[in-house]
Amino acid sequence: MVNQSVYPINLIISATQKTIMISISAPENEQILLKRAQALSGLTLGEIAAQVGIKVPKNLTKEKGWIGLLLEHVLGASAGSKPEPDFPELGIELKSLPINHLGKPLETTFVCVAPLIGLTGVVWQNSHLKNKLARVLWVPVISERHIPVAERIVATPFIWSPSVEQEQQLAQDWQELTDMIVLGKVEQINGKHGDILQLRPKAANASAKTKAFNHKGEPFLTLPRGFYLKTAFTQQLIHQHLIVE
DNA sequence: GAGTGATCATCC
DNA sequence: GGATGATCACTC
Numbered sequence: 040m041v042n043q044s045v046y047p048i049n050l051i052i053s054a055t056q057k058t059i060m061i062s063i064s065a066p067e068n069e070q071i072l073l074k075r076a077q078a079l080s081g082l083t084l085g086e087i088a089a090q091v092g093i094k095v096p097k098n099l100t101k102e103k104g105w106i107g108l109l110l111e112h113v114l115g116a117s118a119g120s121k122p123e124p125d126f127p128e129l130g131i132e133l134k135s136l137p138i139n140h141l142g143k144p145l146e147t148t149f150v151c152v153a154p155l156i157g158l159t160g161v162v163w164q165n166s167h168l169k170n171k172l173a174r175v176l177w178v179p180v181i182s183e184r185h186i187p188v189a190e191r192i193v194a195t196p197f198i199w200s201p202s203v204e205q206e207q208q209l210a211q212d213w214q215e216l217t218d219m220i221v222l223g224k225v226e227q228i229n230g231k232h233g234d235i236l237q238l239r240p241k242a243a244n245a246s247a248k249t250k251a252f253n254h255k256g257e258p259f260l261t262l263p264r265g266f267y268l269k270t271a272f273t274q275q276l277i278h279q280h281l282i283v284e
Numbered sequence: 285g286a287g288t289g290a291t292c293a294t295c296c
Numbered sequence: 297g298g299a300t301g302a303t304c305a306c307t308c
Contacts, residue, residue: 103304104289111289122287137291147299149290182291230300240301241287247303249285262302263286270299 050142050181050194050281063091065115069129069198076114076178076196084180085189087113095189105188107135110178124171131198132175137182138194142277144270145182153238153264155251158221163210166217168236168266172209174200177276197280205275212236213266223254225261235272241265 066072079087084106088095091113096102110116116125116133125133137145151167163169179194201209212233219228230237240262248260 099291099304101304102289103291104306106291107289108306125288135290146291149288152287184292237300240303241290242303243285243305244303245301247285 050140050179063112063115065117065128066126069131072114072126072129072131072176073196073198076176079110079113079178079193080195082193083189084109084191084193087193088189097188099188106137106180106182106191107133110135114176124174126176130174132171132173134175134177136177136179136273136277138179138277139183140181142179142194142274142281144273144277145184147237147239147267147269148273149241150236150266150268152241153216153220153266155220155225155249155261155264156258158217161217163213166213168209168213169206172201174198177273177280179277179281195281197276199276199280205272208235208272216266220251223252223256225251225264228264233269235269237267237269238264239267 066075085095088109091109093109093112096105099105111125111133114133117127124130134148136148139145151171154161154167176196176198178196181192181194183191212235216228216233216236216238219225219232225238228238230239232238242263245262247263249263250258251261253259
């Protein structure tokens with residue numbers, strides 16, 4: 040049993056048997072999806088990958104999204120880079136969350152690309168960000184760098200929607216950052232802006248460019264940006280849904 | 285290039 | 297040691 044190990048009680052609720060049925064069909068409903076995800080709790084990425092015949096990379100340097108893609112695959116998410124939730128019928132987005140053995144997030148969480156143009160008429164209520172975070176299946180993975188990828192363990196997945204208070208925080212940060220973009224100040228935004236949300240580069244490399252407007256309303260090219268959740272926020276979620284000592 | 289999946293790696 | 301800025305792979 041994994042819970043006899045060094046990990047805090049309840050970070051992992053179930054160390055299931057070594058062999059589980061992994062279906063790659065789309066889950067019929069939210070309960071089934073959650074149960075399927077929680078059946079992964081306590082398993083290593085190596086065990087999960089082996090069951091679906093996927094090779095585990097030595098490190099994630101060249102495959103930064105590997106864990107997310109593996110989880111999508113085994114949970115039956117619709118593949119592809121479509122601008123819709125991972126589980127369209129359920130309206131649920133899947134997010135893997137790297138944490139340490141105490142449940143502390145190790146990375147910020149990418150949410151979506153930030154539009155730098157075409158913001159006329161966009162308000163919080165119809166924003167991509169609000170839509171993306173409306174309902175999320177979080178799958179924490181104990182993913183400390185010193186642990187070989189194959190030996191990293193899935194903790195307890197949970198489904199979340201923003202509370203009224205959390206949505207207010209998100210809306211406030213989104214508004215602040217969006218206001219700056221609209222005012223042509225996108226290049227003045229850095230990772231320190233926003234309390235729980237930040238705007239940072241989201242690009243293949245420094246050569247990537249997308250259109251934006253400067254403060255005079257003139258178009259120019261700049262690095263594409265994305266919205267990210269800061270770790271203090273996702274840590275709240277972990278502590279809201281899991282009991283971590 | 286834009287959007288999906290994110291983590292790396294350097295700087296403070 | 298943690299966070300910001302930079303970067304990787306893939307699809308269309």
